[in-house]
Amino acid sequence: MAKLTGLLSFTGKLQGISAHNRRGTNAIIIKPRYGPSKKDIDTKPSYANTRRVNKEFGGRSTASKYIRDGYLALKQILDPDNLGRLNALLQAIQVLDRDNVYGQRSVALSLNRGLLEGFNLNAWHPFESMVHNPIGFTISREALKAMVTVPPLLPGVNFFPPGKHSFFRMVASLSIVPDLHYHENKYRPRESYGVLHPQVIRSEWMAVNSGSEAVSMELQMREAPPNEEFSLVLTIGIQMGTAQSTSVIQCVKYAGGGKILAVV
Known part of the structure; x- marks a missing residue:
């Protein structure tokens, strides 16, 4: 209506x-509002290419969900086009599959991990525009663990948060993303991955005008994947906050920024 x-x-x-x-x-x-009916798309030979496009889009959507679930702790900073930008990256990964026919190409992140590294969660506030020094990290695929070290942040020197918010905190997450393959009319991992729980660490809220000392965060996955067709994804982000009372700080939507640090 x-x-x-x-x-x-x-x-x-x-x-x-x-x-x-x-x-x-x-x-x-x-x-x-126009276009063919769902029945026409599903049955008519003239829409065979549309069916292939839709199947592969479904594969990218499933892969996007796995990736976004990994940085769900940072959902409040995501810009409105986050999903569209992520799908565009995954399309570039999908077309690299030369082993399967169009309409059934895999979304194998583990074969093209570098394409996802550096992906900014908020295009309005790229992470590099907020923190001008590199973020230190180590990540082990074998041990399913990572360590993130954020350097000391000095406002106006190497720290330039967006807006005029009073508080900030750092968030790191580590997650597993399986490769997806077309099988029986849908995309899924070759073996069941069950429920994947990302590991998340949040720092305390800190005053923007004071900055912060160096912060280290260690993350360890609890569930081991059933095969080697997966990627370990490390994400870092900064959320901005505003005081609701003397003891409550609320995260500000769309403020802050983050990026995917590493994929192994």
């Missing part, structure tokens, strides 16, 4: 068009 929001403005569906607000702007996006 369409919703009137102002003079000749609405969001929702109205006859042959739909409209929605785009996050980060005041604009209302209007799109025509």
Whole structure:
């Protein structure tokens, strides 16, 4: 149902068009509603290519969920296009598969790990624009563990947080992402990975105007993967906070930044 929001403005569906607000702007996006029916796409020979596209998109969506679940602790800093940018990266990885036919190409991150390293969780606030010094880290695929060392942060010297928020904290996460292969009309790992629990460490909230001393965070996965077709993903992020009371600090949505440090 369409919703009137102002003079000749609405969001929702109205006859042959739909409209929605785009996050980060005041604009209302209007799109025509058209296209073939689901039955036509599923059955007609003329939509064979569309079916291949949809299958591979489904594979990338499943891979994106595994990756995003790994940095779910940082979901409040993600920009609205985070998923779209991640899917674009995974498409570049998927097309590198030369062993399977179009429509069934694998999303094998373990064969192309370098393409994901450096991925910024918030394109509005790239991590490098906030912290000008490199983040130290070690990561072991065999031991399923990692160590992250954030250097001392000095406001206006090597630390430039976005906005005028009073507090910040650092968050590190370590997660497992399995390779996905097309099998029986869907994408999945060759063996069951069960429920994958990322390991997350958060620092204490600290005052922005005071900066921080060096912070070290050690992460250790608890579940071992069933095979070698996986990637170990290490992510670092900084959340910005505002005081709700003398004892409660609330994370500010879309503020802060983070990136994928390493994939092994």
